[in-house]
Amino acid sequence: DAGITQSPRHKVTETGTPVTLRCHQTENHRYMYWYRQDPGHGLRLIHYSYGVKDTDKGEVSDGYSVSRSKTEDFLLTLESATSSQTSVYFCAINGHGEQFFGPGTRLTVL
């Protein structure tokens, strides 16, 4: 168990509403990541963080923002959710050259 939790685990929301997903780690790792998983695309990187208040964009960052005010928490925000953001979202941490993944959040935007 890599000590990563995500909340909520499931969420249904409506188009245009803001949504925040939370990732929490107990491992004190420097790097944290947000990915989305969609059929036929595998997982794609949205944003990542390399320290408190240090973040950068990934491959599919449009429509998403992140924040990291504490080492253990990495938040992903959809400012105005769209149906194309319906997906499963995974958080990950990097330890000793490999990434450990959280259990995922299934988000449905109606």
Place this chain on the structure above:
Amino acid sequence: AQSVTQLDSQVPVFEEAPVELRCNYSSSVSVYLFWYVQYPNQGLQLLLKYLSGSTLVKGINGFEAEFNKSQTSFHLRKPSVHISDTAEYFCAVSGSQGAQKLVFGQGTRLTINP
């Protein structure tokens, strides 16, 4: 930048038969390579990884993979599969330095038939 291609989207095999899931990658820098497994409605679990050293890597559940730098491949193999191996398998690559962001292939769905 890196990219990954998994050459088969679906692979059906019979129980106790051998299986190979193919993965090719491209990168302009030295890489780390990974295979992850995802069972239905679950998260991702690391099967095995290549960071350096021996090009033949052994992982959990009897899987192994061989890093072939000249062919830029990292194929996953198992000599005899079980029903419980039914899952989706993802090949992934990262640079060996810096943020080590993972780039995933599209996934291969392995179905084991009795």
